[in-house]
Amino acid sequence: MPTMTYLQAISDAMRQEMRQDERVFVMGEDVGVFGGAFKVTDGFVEEFGPERVMDTPLAESAIIGTAIGAAVEGLRPIAEMQFSDFVSCGFDQLVNVAGKMFYRQGLSVNITVRLPSGGGFSGGPFHSQNPEAWFMHAPGLKVVAPATAEDAKGLLIRAVRDPNPVVFMEHKHLYRRVKGEVPEGRYETDFSARVARAGTDLVVIAYGAMVHTALEATADLDGASVEVLDLRSLVPLDEEAILASVRKCSKVVVVDEANQMCAAGAQVAALIAERAWEDLDGPVVRVATPDVPIPFSPTLEQAVLPQVDDVREAVRELLEY
Amino acid sequence: MMLYRQGKVPGSFYDGFGQEAVSAGPAWAMHAHDRLCILHRDLAAHLIRGVTPARIFGQYMGRAGGITGGRDGNVHFGERKVGCVGMVSMLPDMMLVAAGLAMAFKLRGERRAALTWFGDGSTSRGDFHEAMNWAGVQRLPVIFVLENNQYAYSTPTATQFAVDPVERAAAYGFPGVSVDGNDVEAMFEATRQARERALAGEGPTMIEAVTMRMHGHAAHDDMKYVPAEQIEEWRRKDPIDRQVRRLQGVGVDVEALREDVRAEIEAAVAEGLAMPMPDGETATERVFADEPALLEDGASRWSGF
Numbered sequence: 175m176p177t178m179t180y181l182q183a184i185s186d187a188m189r190q191e192m193r194q195d196e197r198v199f200v201m202g203e204d205v206g207v208f209g210g211a212f213k214v215t216d217g218f219v220e221e222f223g224p225e226r227v228m229d230t231p232l233a234e235s236a237i238i239g240t241a242i243g244a245a246v247e248g249l250r251p252i253a254e255m256q257f258s259d260f261v262s263c264g265f266d267q268l269v270n271v272a273g274k275m276f277y278r279q280g281l282s283v284n285i286t287v288r289l290p291s292g293g294g295f296s297g298g299p300f301h302s303q304n305p306e307a308w309f310m311h312a313p314g315l316k317v318v319a320p321a322t323a324e325d326a327k328g329l330l331i332r333a334v335r336d337p338n339p340v341v342f343m344e345h346k347h348l349y350r351r352v353k354g355e356v357p358e359g360r361y362e363t364d365f366s367a368r369v370a371r372a373g374t375d376l377v378v379i380a381y382g383a384m385v386h387t388a389l390e391a392t393a394d395l396d397g398a399s400v401e402v403l404d405l406r407s408l409v410p411l412d413e414e415a416i417l418a419s420v421r422k423c424s425k426v427v428v429v430d431e432a433n434q435m436c437a438a439g440a441q442v443a444a445l446i447a448e449r450a451w452e453d454l455d456g457p458v459v460r461v462a463t464p465d466v467p468i469p470f471s472p473t474l475e476q477a478v479l480p481q482v483d484d485v486r487e488a489v490r491e492l493l494e495y
Numbered sequence: 496m497m498l499y500r501q502g503k504v505p506g507s508f509y510d511g512f513g514q515e516a517v518s519a520g521p522a523w524a525m526h527a528h529d530r531l532c533i534l535h536r537d538l539a540a541h542l543i544r545g546v547t548p549a550r551i552f553g554q555y556m557g558r559a560g561g562i563t564g565g566r567d568g569n570v571h572f573g574e575r576k577v578g579c580v581g582m583v584s585m586l587p588d589m590m591l592v593a594a595g596l597a598m599a600f601k602l603r604g605e606r607r608a609a610l611t612w613f614g615d616g617s618t619s620r621g622d623f624h625e626a627m628n629w630a631g632v633q634r635l636p637v638i639f640v641l642e643n644n645q646y647a648y649s650t651p652t653a654t655q656f657a658v659d660p661v662e663r664a665a666a667y668g669f670p671g672v673s674v675d676g677n678d679v680e681a682m683f684e685a686t687r688q689a690r691e692r693a694l695a696g697e698g699p700t701m702i703e704a705v706t707m708r709m710h711g712h713a714a715h716d717d718m719k720y721v722p723a724e725q726i727e728e729w730r731r732k733d734p735i736d737r738q739v740r741r742l743q744g745v746g747v748d749v750e751a752l753r754e755d756v757r758a759e760i761e762a763a764v765a766e767g768l769a770m771p772m773p774d775g776e777t778a779t780e781r782v783f784a785d786e787p788a789l790l791e792d793g794a795s796r797w798s799g800f
Contacts, residue, residue: 240598279581280788
């Protein structure tokens with residue numbers, strides 16, 4: 175099996191699907207000749223031509239709106255927002271047009287919207303956000319957030335083939351930091367959770383970059399057996415996998431890199447409160463970014479984004495409860 | 496309106512009274528395999544594509560047999576099986592969707608066109624600019640029909656824009672033509688020409704249909720803000736009266752036609768009233784599609800003159 179970075183795995187997913195399925199094309203700002211702001215589509219225009227690797231005007235509402243039109247006509251567009259933050263300019267098309275189309279009139283909208291998200295590199299308030307919860311709250315949209323290279327490829331292929339609009343959260347900080355073995359060819363990863371590390375004393379529930387933070391924070395905790403559950407998909411949320419881990423471990427820490435208010439982790443905590451209350455041996459503990467814009471300066475940014483030590487401390491405290 | 500007053504139509508009631516030619520002319524000019532994104536005052540376009548009156552009554556009344564099965568109201572619908580995408584209330588969002596449909600035709604090298612209607616008020620929003628610019632840059636086979644019916648709810652065009660939107664088309668690199676929106680044949684001809692241009696690869700056209708909204712924004716709006724003389728002036732230009740005179744001039748028995756239509760409407764109302772309300776239990780179903788359900792070609796005997 176070849177080793178790839180998270181970024182290469184995302185490129186590979188799109189390349190494989192485009193080679194096999196002429197309905198698939200990519201569109202976005204600077205994705206063509208330039209190869210994308212993060213070079214995810216580097217070399218694509220040479221292989222597939224400018225029509226299927228479409229450089230668009232700087233217009234996020236138009237990128238999503240025209241992708242919807244192309245999709246209901248039978249194509250499978252993959253639209254890139256240059257940074258996830260800019261999806262706010264296309265919010266209306268995604269939430270009101272794409273999300274409600276099938277429910278209202280039985281017309282399926284097969285679009286994938288890629289959102290390079292997350293902080294950790296001094297991107298500041300407009301290049302560091304994790305806006306997944308906005309879309310979890312919007313009916314009709316699926317939301318996935320891979321943590322590994324293998325899942326990035328498999329989830330993206332699954333997203334491209336899904337007849338529904340899928341918001342694909344790809345964490346910028348993982349692009350080149352995370353490497354792993356990635357199967358060749360085309361494979362789909364289900365929109366379901368995975369146990370990243372099995373354990374019995376406590377479970378840390380996370381997704382995206384926070385899976386790695388959780389793994390590192392709990393790698394060596396004086397012999398404690400800590401499970402890490404990687405959600406992978408936020409909509410649909412794999413409730414059974416969450417409940418199974420809670421039943422097994424009885425103590426739960428939920429980690430979000432997003433702002434804490436109404437974040438994905440809040441939904442997970444609510445689910446556990448409703449359906450696993452009697453399995454708990456302590457309070458559900460949350461670690462998340464406080465409700466502030468993501469600041470620019472490294473010291474400020476590190477002060478708000480959940481760090482390895484923050485997760486380790488939360489886990490230690492709960493283990494002692 | 497009668498059904499609304501009887502309490503059979505939930506919510507409010509929106510119609511296109513006095514501007515029927517704006518939707519009828521263009522809908523006739525578009526072929527069965529073309530695509531339409533239809534606005535809320537464009538009932539005629541749905542009928543021309545082949546949606547039956549009974550299902551439209553069912554739609555207004557929130558019945559299970561309506562086009563959306565009660566999931567959306569009044570003219571917020573598009574029958575995908577006849578190539579139509581229904582609008583959302585955020586305007587003019589469908590300009591971008593129509594541009595996307597046209598983009599698909601262009602990518603696949605097909606000789607087809609997309610058309611959408613939008614109102615004078617919605618030209619103030621960013622999506623108008625984004626769609627006009629995008630369509631111009633990519634020279635898409637799309638037709639934008641501006642329904643200039645003088646008022647966005649209570650706001651007159653003088654408060655809405657300093658420059659008539661049709662004049663802005665040139666700034667986006669394609670023609671804008673202003674048409675008497677109460678003349679169904681003029682609307683047909685302008686659309687036919689725009690479609691020819693689109694199919695020839697010459698790009699988009701904007702058609703401004705100058706008309707008047709002769710009812711309030713919706714049934715609850717008494718339209719006190721419109722001067723009486725303005726209504727009177729436009730009443731004399733009623734698009735249906737004008738077409739009736741034309742038809743009578745060439746010997747058509749319009750009264751017989753009216754009788755046919757009246758009978759069809761009465762039967763359709765009865766059929767709509769007989770449709771059950773949707774089961775509340777189904778409200779949480781079918782949020783996501785299990786398999787693709789795409790647009791299909793229109794099968795109307797009237798599409799594509």
